[in-house]
Every structure is written in C-alpha cells, then in structure tokens.
Amino acid sequence: MEEDNEKYEHWRITVDAGQAPVRIDKFLAEKNPYQSRNRIQTAADNGCIFVNDVPVKSNYKVRPGDVIKLMLDRPKHDTSIVAENIPLDIVYEDDDLMVVNKPAGMVVHPGAGNFTGTLLNALAYYLRDLKTFDPNDPDVGLVHRIDKDTSGLLVIAKTADAKTALGKQFFYHTTHRKYNALVWGNFTEDEGRIEGNIARDPKDRLRMKVFAPSSGIGKEAVTHWRVLERFGYTTLVECVLETGRTHQIRAHMKSIGHPLFGDETYGGCEILRGQRSCSYKAFVENCFKTCPRQALHARTLGFKHPRTGEQMDFTSEWPEDFRQLIDRWRHFIQGTTRDTFE
Structure with missing residues (x-):
C-alpha cells in the first residue's frame, strides 16, 4: 500500500522586500511569538517548512520575496467563529457598542486549545441578527482583551466606525x-x-x-x-x-x-x-x-x-x-x- 504523503497548508508568510538575510528558524520565532524556536526547528527537520514550495532546513536564510509555508499532514482546523448560545453579562449596549462583564475562566478570542466557549462565540450568537456584525471580520468586535482568568469589563464595537474610533483611544492611551x-x-x-x-x-x-x-x-x-x-x-x-x-x-x-x-x-x-x-x-x-x-x-x-x-x-x-x-x-x-x- 502506497503511503499518503499529502500535506496541507496551515499558514504562509511573504518575506518583506527590505528583510536582511536571517536564519528561517529565528525569523519565524519572531513572527510567531507563541511558537518556540526549538519547535520551529523540529518542524523544519520534519520537512514541514517550505520556501517557494521547496522544503528547507532550519539554517536556511530567508530572502526578500520568499513565500514561507507551514505544511502538515492533516487539514487545517477551521478557525471561523461559530455562534454559541452562551450567557453574557451586558453592562451597556447601544447601536454602536457593547460593554460586557467577562467572568474569569472565559477566553476572549478563539485560539490554540480554545476554539469554542469564548466571548466571541457568545457575541456571534447574541448579535446573529445584526447584519453589520460579522464575528469573523476583524474590523468589528473586540477592541481590547483581558486574560482568560482575569474578570471584568470589556468594550465591543458593533460597527467598523466604532472600532476605529475606540481603537484610537486605546492606542493613544486616552481611555x-x-x-x-x-x-x-x-x-x-x-x-x-x-x-x-x-x-x-x-x-x-x-x-x-x-x-x-x-x-x-x-x-x-x-x-x-x-x-x-x-x-x-x-x-x-x-x-x-x-x-x-x-x-x-x-x-x-x-x-x-x-x-x-x-x-x-x-x-x-x-x-x-x-x-x-x-x-x-x-x-x-x-x-x-x-x-x-x-x-x-x-x-x-x-x-x-x-x-x-x-x-x-x-x-x-x-x-x-x-x-x-x-x-x-x-x-x-x-x-x-x-x-x-x-
């Protein structure tokens, strides 16, 4: 029986035009703060890091314009945010925004190991009938975050204009x-x-x-x-x-x-x-x-x-x-x- 060597793309990145030559394991560790350099080296050793559709080792030096891909032997997990009927403690709401009181233990945004049960899953359900709100659109939704095991107040933008305006306040520290x-x-x-x-x-x-x-x-x-x-x-x-x-x-x-x-x-x-x-x-x-x-x-x-x-x-x-x-x-x-x- 022939071995199935099909690989699936999990993410890709194109190297900036001004990038100086640097080892790919170091480059990817800086671009992916949640992944250790050792883990990236292991992925390269296992033939999972591709540059311009060719597998490379961890000592490969990236060049401007390189297209880097992580290819694994399993399909990518669907990271689209699914609506879930999870109770929300809503402190305030109008047509532009919501303020919610997040309980400790609730993750704010889906991520590794927490793809369901998050605040965004709850918002997707609560705002399911609002045509202007797409939980998978980064131009609306969470303006800031707090840790999973921290409780307290968060503001959510229901429109793109609201998120832009609120985002500026957080950026300039006027909140x-x-x-x-x-x-x-x-x-x-x-x-x-x-x-x-x-x-x-x-x-x-x-x-x-x-x-x-x-x-x-x-x-x-x-x-x-x-x-x-x-x-x-x-x-x-x-x-x-x-x-x-x-x-x-x-x-x-x-x-x-x-x-x-x-x-x-x-x-x-x-x-x-x-x-x-x-x-x-x-x-x-x-x-x-x-x-x-x-x-x-x-x-x-x-x-x-x-x-x-x-x-x-x-x-x-x-x-x-x-x-x-x-x-x-x-x-x-x-x-x-x-x-x-x-």
Whole structure:
C-alpha cells in the first residue's frame, strides 16, 4: 500500500522586500511569538517548512520575496467563529457598542486549545441578527482583551466606525482603566509607578518578562499602583495602566517582587509571605481554593462614545470568588496582632 504523503497548508508568510538575510528558524520565532524556536526547528527537520514550495532546513536564510509555508499532514482546523448560545453579562449596549462583564475562566478570542466557549462565540450568537456584525471580520468586535482568568469589563464595537474610533483611544492611551489586584507582600509606600519594557520570556513563550527601558527589548509599559487595603502578607492594590501590554500588571508586579495572588504563571501560587504554622498554611490553601486564578479584576472602564463624543464610565463589582478572597484576608488580619508582621 502506497503511503499518503499529502500535506496541507496551515499558514504562509511573504518575506518583506527590505528583510536582511536571517536564519528561517529565528525569523519565524519572531513572527510567531507563541511558537518556540526549538519547535520551529523540529518542524523544519520534519520537512514541514517550505520556501517557494521547496522544503528547507532550519539554517536556511530567508530572502526578500520568499513565500514561507507551514505544511502538515492533516487539514487545517477551521478557525471561523461559530455562534454559541452562551450567557453574557451586558453592562451597556447601544447601536454602536457593547460593554460586557467577562467572568474569569472565559477566553476572549478563539485560539490554540480554545476554539469554542469564548466571548466571541457568545457575541456571534447574541448579535446573529445584526447584519453589520460579522464575528469573523476583524474590523468589528473586540477592541481590547483581558486574560482568560482575569474578570471584568470589556468594550465591543458593533460597527467598523466604532472600532476605529475606540481603537484610537486605546492606542493613544486616552481611555481610563482601573484594575483591582491582590498581590503578595506589603509595600513600604502607599503608591508607586512601574516602568519596564515587556516582551516574551525567551525561556517560556507563554510568559512575559520585564526588561529595562534602555534595553531596546520589548515594548514600553507603565503601570501606576495604589494601596487600597493591607493584610500584612498580602495587599489589595488598584492598578492604572498607561499602556496595555500582554500580561502587563502580572509581569510588572512580578518584577518588583509582588506577584499576583494565585497567579500560577508568575509564581503567585506558592506561599511567598507569612508564617510557618500549619494553620496559616491551611488558611492560604483555602484562599487558593476560594479564588483558583490570578486575583485580578478589571473594575472600571472609561472612554468617549465613538459617535457622540460623550464620556462613558463603567464600574464592575467584584465577582464572588474575588470578594470571598478579600473577605478571608480581612478576617485573617482582624484576628492577628500588628506586631506579627513587624
């Protein structure tokens, strides 16, 4: 029986006219931040990376005009967004936009491992009768994103004009966004500013890392924080974003030694501060179970209406898991003497 060697195109990219010669594994790793260089090298070694319809090895140097394809032995997954009847917590809606309160655990946009059950799948169903809204059209829909396990407010554009106008506000940082977060550790000051470029961690492509502003690595990012409540070993803070980088608050807080409570990606799922007693360890473990995610909530969102210019401001109450987590720490601090933390 003859072996079936048919391959299917999964993606392609054409090299820019001004591109300098560079190894294809390095080139593709920069163009595909979710894929490691080692994985790309393996794909090339297995004959899956084609340049101008010819398979190449990972040391091939790309040239201007090269057409690079990833060819696999299975058909490409259909990434079109399918309407799903998923409940939405709609805070506000008019003919131009919607503001929704996203629960923790919901992915915003379909992607690897999450092709269903996302916010966009829910929007596709909710707006199924709106002729101007196509969930597969990038000119409408999500204006910004928050992480899967972050709860809180998002704005969705129902028209192309609304998305353009709102997108400019996010680009020029004229929107107003405040997050509440529970972080490990106590702060010596009541407020502060974190400045540090953010880029993919070269050792873990699913995590972001903070680099010095002068390093030339990554994108500029600035976070302002303010203490709302102190619990000795943890602190409730308000974060205001000047920029909106991927994992910005999570990476910035990690960089100053205050990872978000429960944030597995950035080391917040360990007991980083506190007593050695069994009762304290049990208390923290119960806190992890109460809020089994990073303790981060997009609490406020403000912007100018894309058509009328009116200032729109929204506030989202804490979800139940976040509220219970804060209540647990409040009860803990009330039963602990101040000198315990000194």
